[in-house]
Amino acid sequence: MSRIGKKPITIPKGVTIKVDGAAVDVKGPKGQLNQALPPGVTAAVEDGTLVTRKTSDDRELDKFHGLARSLVNNANLNGQFVSQDLFASMRAVSSEKARWCCWVP
Numbered sequence: 001m002s003r004i005g006k007k008p009i010t011i012p013k014g015v016t017i018k019v020d021g022a023a024v025d026v027k028g029p030k031g032q033l034n035q036a037l038p039p040g041v042t043a044a045v046e047d048g049t050l051v052t053r054k055t056s057d058d059r060e061l062d063k064f065h066g067l068a069r070s071l072v073n074n075a076n077l078n079g080q081f082v083s084q085d086l087f088a089s090m091r092a093v094s095s096e097k098a099r100w101c102c103w104v105p
Helices: 059-084 087-101
Strands: 016-020 023-028 031-036 041-046 049-054
Touching: 016 041, 023 059, 031 059, 041 059, 049 059
Parallel strands: none
Antiparallel strands: 016 023, 023 031, 041 049
């Protein structure tokens, strides 16, 4: 089993998560993201956390299990950033770094 896939994802305040079969919808006060799950991986909300599980014990699903958890966690974090207005500041810092990293004649 994937070590990353085993970790539960905590849901921050102001963010709601809805599991819709093969997709997870993350909604914050200022935006919404939708993340599809790979085949063979399911998700469920339990006690304020989101848990991903494999549908079978096939070792080939381990990589998809960890991938699904990472993708949903990134959508969850982006939903949190949208709700806290941090996403725009991250974009500004990222573009500032790109400007200083690249040499422009």
